[in-house]
Amino acid sequence: MRKILPQVIGAEIHLHENQRAESWCRGRITAWEHAVNHPGRITFTFMPDKTIAPATARRWGMEQARVWDGCDSMENT
Numbered sequence: 001m002r003k004i005l006p007q008v009i010g011a012e013i014h015l016h017e018n019q020r021a022e023s024w025c026r027g028r029i030t031a032w033e034h035a036v037n038h039p040g041r042i043t044f045t046f047m048p049d050k051t052i053a054p055a056t057a058r059r060w061g062m063e064q065a066r067v068w069d070g071c072d073s074m075e076n077t
Contacts, residue, residue: 005032005042008032008044009029009030009031010028010029011028011029012026012027012029012052012055013026013029013046014052014054016055022054022055023054024054025048026048026049026050026052026054026055027046027048027049027052028046028047028049028052029045029046030045030046031044031045032044032045033045
């Protein structure tokens with residue numbers, strides 16, 4: 001992860017309920033920082049973008065947990 005962090009700005013990010021579901025929220029990463037309360041973890045900031053096609057269950061790696069404040073669906077972006 002540390003090797004790719006400098007390259008993630010502008011990359012797509014997709015949020016899924018589970019690995020079989022389409023992404024319900026997607027956007028482009030605008031910033032990242034080391035998580036203050038969780039050593040060894042990274043916090044990503046992103047701007048929702050409805051023009052990005054939903055992703056499906058391809059290319060899953062490690063399961064990730066995300067916290068997204070202020071968006072419970074793409075309609076709220």
